[in-house]
Amino acid sequence: MTRRASFYWRFFGRPVGRLGKVGRRLMVRINARNYASMAQALELRPDDDLLDVGCGSAMLLAEHAKRARHVAGLDASDLQLDVARQRLADRLAAGTAELVKGDVAALPWADGRFSVVTSMFCLKFVPDPLKALEEMFRVLRPGGRAVVALCDRLRDEKASGKRDAWGQWGWNATDARLLMEKAGFAEVTSSVIGSPASQLVQGVRVA
Template sequence: MATKLMKALDVAFGHPRGKVGELGGRVMAKVNAKVEAHAVDVLGPTADETVLVVGPGPGVGLRLVGERAFKAIGVDPSEVMLDKARERCADLIVASRVELREGTAARTGQEPSSVDAVVSVDNLQVWDNRPAAFHELFRVLKPGGRLIVSAHRWALGVSEYDLIKEAEAAGFTEVRTSLQQHGGMIPPAVQLFANVPA
């Protein structure tokens, strides 16, 4: 029974696909909206910056970034989520403010030192290889770039200390975490902040 439940949750939220993935996307858009908005506010994208959004899911945070940054680039391994994000950000895509493509945290498809900031909300727990992902995100960030990763604490499966060490091993500096309470039914989120040396 537990295995069936885990598979169903993975199809809905972990690696969304099919009709169940579409339903999962609608749930994510509602449940994660405050977390997405907070992460984007803390990131503070500016009108001259290019921001990589890792795992934008249904596109709530991607849209917020696209409205503020010069360009938001979303990479997600789920075609279902890419479709939902395209729908949500259609006008920004037409205006060349948002770009979407298939990819993962460990394989973004970005050129080295090509983005000013990276933000990822509620998908760290499904990164296949966290150390490789941190190295990739360090690679694509410009000198002086910044990273924010937010994930529901209950879903992490790893200590905050381990996350900090993995980010530092990739070259990030000023790595720190904080616990963000969003109230109501939304579980607390661990946020990791890191910088690339200028």
């Protein structure tokens, strides 16, 4: 990993230390509009069991928790999870929420555990996005939905060989839909959220 990529990873991908705290606060400000778009698209029901992959400090998960029966979040950053535990303290105490440190490519839940899986700009930091999507598909029950926010802001940088410098994937909507379908999802759609650089891709587990 280049020095520049390492900086980006520590700042946004897996925030640690003082630099990570700055990155966490910046992510919340940048994504506020996208969080609202995601929450609106979900139309959660009171009997939904939801997993947020790459939950960060649980800004989005806290909104989900107002509508879903049970919420779970997974992240790789201790710093982010510490904040998430404070934000979801009441739900955690009630047993209607759980937070786990782990790997998006090896989700620690049984097949068919959730009715909804979300992920907000997490896959750009994942070495094997297809494996992560396959894991999301696995933990969904038949009829369940995955709603994934992706950034194609860097697609031009990817094409020009600059992707490694920033350490993240630059996808467009077509890339994302094809990858979702390859992971097993049906009825895959995409729409722009927040800005033209952000895509909300949705898919259903039929069986």
